[in-house]
Amino acid sequence: MLKRRQFISGLAAIGGSYLLSACGGGGADGGDNSSGSAATEAKAHAAASANGTAIPPASSITDSTGAVWTLSGGVVYRNGAKAGNTYNVTLISYYGNTIYSCGTGGQYYAWNGSGWVASLDPRMGGTSAEGTTLPASPYIIDRANDVWTLVNGVVYRNGATVGNTYNVSLVLWYGGKIWLCGTGGQFYVNVDQRNLKAQWLPSSDPRIAAAPAAGMFYGVNGHFDYTYTPAQLVSLVKGMGCTTYRVGCTAQPNQIYAVTKIAQAFQSAGLKLFVLINQGVTDANGRLYANEVAAYLDNMAGAKTIATALAPYGVTMYECGNELTRQDATVVDFSYAGALAVDFNNTNWPIMRGAMRGMIDGVKSIQPTAKCGINFCVADIGAADALWEGMQPDGTSGHQPLRWDITTWHNYAAYGDIFAIGSDGKGPAFDLPTYCKARYGVPFMITEWNTGPEETESFRASYITSQLTEFYAARKTHNIQSVMYYVLDSGNNTYGIMINGTPISQPYNAFTAFTSAHPDN
Template sequence: MKRRQFLGCLTAAASSYVLVACGGGGTDALGNIASGGDSAVADAAAGVTASPNGTTVPSASKIVDNAGNVWTLSKGYVYKNGVKDSHAYNMTMLLWYNGAIYGENTSKAFYQYVGPSWKQCLDPRLGGTSADGTAIPPATYIIDKSNNYWTMSNGGVFKNGVQDRTAPSAAMLLWYGSLFYLKTGTGQFYVRSLTGEWLTCTDPRIAKAAKAGSFYGINGHYDYPFTPTQTAAALQALGCTTYRLGCVNTAKQLNPVVAMAKQFQTAKLDLFTLINYGLRDGSGTLYTSEAAAYSAVHANAAAIAKALAPYGVTTYECGNELTRDPAIILNSTTAGTSHNDFNNANWPIMRGVIRGMIDGVKSVQPTARCGVNFCVADVAAADMLWDGRQPDGSTGHPAVRWDVTTWHNYSPYGDIFNIGTDGAGPGFNLPVYCKARYGVPFMITEWNAGPEYTEANRSTYVGKQLTEFYNARQSDQIESVMFYELTSGDYTYGIVLDNLTAIQPTYGTFQTFVKQHADI
């Protein structure tokens, strides 16, 4: 089996240092002494005790830091041991707080001294990132993970004192899951997406419980070297109740899946079927249009549902990592949080394939549930499909509606409950976002550590991830998490080998967790 490709971890760009007052001009040469400078130098030489935490100039005449340096302020200029700091001017206040020197200028902007320059920041007395669930009112401000300062006034939303003119008139501003949610006077909620848009949603704080009985799952393949009976027994030994199995409408692939469905119906296990059509025809040529893509897969999806429905299959995943196809993602190292991450010309082809599979299933099995699959942090892709939008921002296109949101979350993508933007930047809670935006159950249909992990490290990762997933299943409607995979024929991903021998200690960690945490 081919090794799976993983998105590499990206690093955030380092923050740049800024001058306290750009373009102010007329600074005196470094080394000038302020009025009273001789006294400041004398104090420094004497090794005086550091000033009390929270000391300001004014009202104090000076600040002494932990190294014995003496800081003073005169006519807007900052002096350290009597020497003028050429990087700082137009200052109205100095602050000594938690072992650092801060300054406030005439524009009410705060800066921290990082020597020899100053870095813009917030007033440290406001505290760090606000607690999850902080709301205005009753709070008067919120600080996000990027150290931005958010306030509300007369229904307006302000970021660092600048009004966000795109925000609806707000009765409440909520910080939840590391994103901003807004409630209007009529009770409608909006979420501020990672592209800066305010999109309709529901209150993210409302807990939604998952359907019990299908939480623990695992992936397989139609061509595994063991029988349906052996597969069912392997799942039962692990404690899994859900099995993800993909196919297209060919006898080679569909017949083994139908045989598995028959066995699972008897064993009272859930077969979760991936309808595995992509963006190209049998010759590997990209479909020419949305209509052509829709037509090409509709009948095949209907045939798969018709074959499986008699054996109790009720949930289908329509497509596998289509947003990561090279024809769709412009740069595979991006996280999918921006509309600009995706190919505008080919976007309708993907939309047509997904719509064709969903409509094909429901044409023969109207009550079936259809899921749509995303990867990494593809919330921009999900939003565009849901809202009928294109990457170029145009609207009015067919809106895709799904019954289950499905996601893939491998270790290099980051923690799905604190996943970053383009592999960097402040993370956010992706399942909470999806719960509020789409209002349907959430499944993680593939998850695992990277193939480079040792089994000891993989075992630790599995225990940590299962704990996170399990703790969120009742609040964020996480219905199933499906480990990838039962066997990979080696030690890269599987939890057993091709002879069904357990791979330890990962197998034992998984099995023990399931026994100790009931799916109820």
């Protein structure tokens, strides 16, 4: 027997505007005891009952397979045989080709073909429509089938309060997240909808469209040590219809020299160079820094050296570190999506924070108006939020908040659709750019994107078209400033779009066809 949950009847008790009455609960997991006789199988050709048919008042329900369902003495029968282990059932209903049972406790169960699984009342309609609000609607159902209500200014999930809320005037379902707004007009977002103690973090209204300045939407990644001359790079980037080129650089003289030459050529050609300061949580010998101060000082020195060299040649944008949340020292488990702060290493967190702070401060000391980005992967809003709020992964606060000018993200096919990315690697999805737009209020860049290295040219071409279509459609609503394909030339056809200056035909043609047909304006 499944443990009964009575949140529907509980909601009815706390919310006067709740429209659906509780009907009790009863239902259990269990096997189908039907004998499957020839006569029974013949019933499969009978017409299914109308959607919404219920017992009572009906005496039976015929499902889409022709099986006949009846209710007798509080027990559910399918084709005359007990359907699992049920008792005290007061209602059987048929919605969306699914049989539901409900007992005196108010809990609904759905028949999955072999047993009963807990569910919501099917009359509630499933996941709420995008933009549903409370109190305009009596409730919101999220993608995890949790029911949210608003009673006397307090927010409830399944009848229990969520954090410490009061004077709430609006609850919003948008982008796969629950948001609230108080009487003062400030919006907040719930960071972990399954956790009743989860924080509500400040944000703007996620429904407000935001559009960054045009002129750098299409981009591509490259490397400082290509054999291409700077002039050849300019030609190749322009030929792809791109205006932005992302390249990594450390404070090593040979790298600075190479990137400086590229910057000179790009400045003359009117193209934008987005420089990745390729430093992080380890020193030049690959050793983890001893503490936050050491990480800060060394990264600051390197960033100052890079900015000093590149500032005269029109470089005004820097990405401070590459996938630092996804190092052995910083993530607890690489399979974690990163949606929660606890997904990250609490001990080494200060070192990562110090490295990021050092790079930003190093650039700003040379170029106060330069734009600095911090890079994340997968669904790393847990890391981004903790850095932004000055928190540790263990929840302790009071540390210096980190502020960046650009939110940058990597989105490979294996991570999932960035507009519907898994919140914990397998849970309900959410719109990540919408979340970042509302939380941090700065432009968003996807600085690496591609499918897997094992895919065929035709698959990669199709992926390029579908991704660019999605990115382009969202650029003016989700504050997406640039999307940078990875990579120009990988020396083979695993990631690159060309080899030694020769285009890999299908991916290249797909990319250039899109950029030529969809102007960056």
